[in-house]
Amino acid sequence: MSGMSMRTIKRLFSSAVFYRFASSHMSRSNEIKRVSIEGNIAVGKSTFAKLLQNAGQDWEVIAEPVSKWQNVDQPTQTVDGAQQSSSNLLEMMYHDPKRWSYTFQTFSCMSRMRTHLQPLAARLLQSTGTPVQVYERSVYSDRYIFALNMFELGCINSTEWAVYQDWHSFLVEQFGHRIQLEGIIYLRASPQTCMERLGRRGRMEEQGIQLDYLEKLHTKHEDWLINKSTKVHFEHLAKVPVLVLDAEVEFEKDTKVQGDLLTKVKDFFSVL
Ligand SMILES: Nc1ncnc2c1ncn2[C@@H]1O[C@H](COP(=O)(O)OP(=O)(O)OP(=O)(O)O)[C@@H](O)[C@H]1O
Numbered sequence: 606m607s608g609m610s611m612r613t614i615k616r617l618f619s620s621a622v623f624y625r626f627a628s629s630h631m632s633r634s635n636e637i638k639r640v641s642i643e644g645n646i647a648v649g650k651s652t653f654a655k656l657l658q659n660a661g662q663d664w665e666v667i668a669e670p671v672s673k674w675q676n677v678d679q680p681t682q683t684v685d686g687a688q689q690s691s692s693n694l695l696e697m698m699y700h701d702p703k704r705w706s707y708t709f710q711t712f713s714c715m716s717r718m719r720t721h722l723q724p725l726a727a728r729l730l731q732s733t734g735t736p737v738q739v740y741e742r743s744v745y746s747d748r749y750i751f752a753l754n755m756f757e758l759g760c761i762n763s764t765e766w767a768v769y770q771d772w773h774s775f776l777v778e779q780f781g782h783r784i785q786l787e788g789i790i791y792l793r794a795s796p797q798t799c800m801e802r803l804g805r806r807g808r809m810e811e812q813g814i815q816l817d818y819l820e821k822l823h824t825k826h827e828d829w830l831i832n833k834s835t836k837v838h839f840e841h842l843a844k845v846p847v848l849v850l851d852a853e854v855e856f857e858k859d860t861k862v863q864g865d866l867l868t869k870v871k872d873f874f875s876v877l
């Protein structure tokens with residue numbers, strides 16, 4: 606050391622710090638566990654996600670990008686300059702599903718891809734445990750729950766369905782492990798319970814939803830995650846472990862129920 610110039614020492618030091626940062630970042634991104642929370646509309650995913658966010662210091666919860674669907678930016682160039690307006694694609698889809706379902710599924714799926722590819726939050730880079738990114742829904746429920754249901758309802762025609770499946774498979778295969786899940790948490794409740802919670806929440810766009818629609822989505826969840834009868838097109842997906850949680854119970858305010866649920870989640874994460 607004694608023969609080294611100050612500049613050499615500084616250079617060595619900064620490259621060592623950079624190396625440590627870069628290697629920790631790289632190894633972190635390789636060892637992240639990726640888990641999605643699945644379940645019917647208004648079953649309580651966001652409520653449950655908030656519970657997780659406050660419970661594990663190695664966990665990062667990434668919300669479903671609903672506000673993006675409600676505010677699709679439309680920059681327009683006018684003679685006076687740029688103007689910004691937005692449209693509510695969620696409302697358009699519920700109002701006229703035949704016209705807007707395909708458009709909705711392209712946008713929802715792209716926005717979900719972005720959330721899955723989001724880099725780990727800075728605070729988790731230095732965590733001692735294995736970081737877990739938890740997403741509210743996934744590109745897989747986009748396809749095997751919602752888009753499939755819209756196709757079966759006749760709101761997506763067979764050409765649109767073929768196009769959707771083609772780019773969906775292509776993108777999932779291209780992104781490889783970065784978009785694969787290590788686990789799925791399925792919040793399970795009856796369609797009647799979801800209907801009641803949906804009514805209580807009072808989201809403007811959802812006011813026309815009928816029980817029949819929630820029943821169809823419930824069956825799709827059961828076929829995919831319980832009966833395993835949905836044909837999936839990705840080898841890894843068929844093998845992803847599923848934790849089924851009873852979401853029928855009131856867990857929003859009951860700390861005992863919350864504790865029991867969190868124990869199940871911790872045990873599940875530890876074996877992924
Ligand atoms: N376990 C529960 N018991 C009773 N009420 C609940 C429970 N979980 C959530 N709720 C209430 O049900 C409503 C819907 O919950 P939340 O918004 O978390 O559903 P979600 O599954 O995230 O909905 P979405 O499918 O639209 O994303 C909210 O009003 C919430 O306060």
Ligand SMILES: Nc1nc(=O)c2ncn([C@H]3C[C@H](O)[C@@H](CO)O3)c2[nH]1
Pocket residue numbers: 646669671695698709710713746747751752755811
């Ligand atoms: N058609 C359709 N396709 C999707 O992929 C999808 N994902 C969520 N949703 C609806 C459910 C809630 O109303 C609201 C928030 O979850 O958005 C969807 N609707």
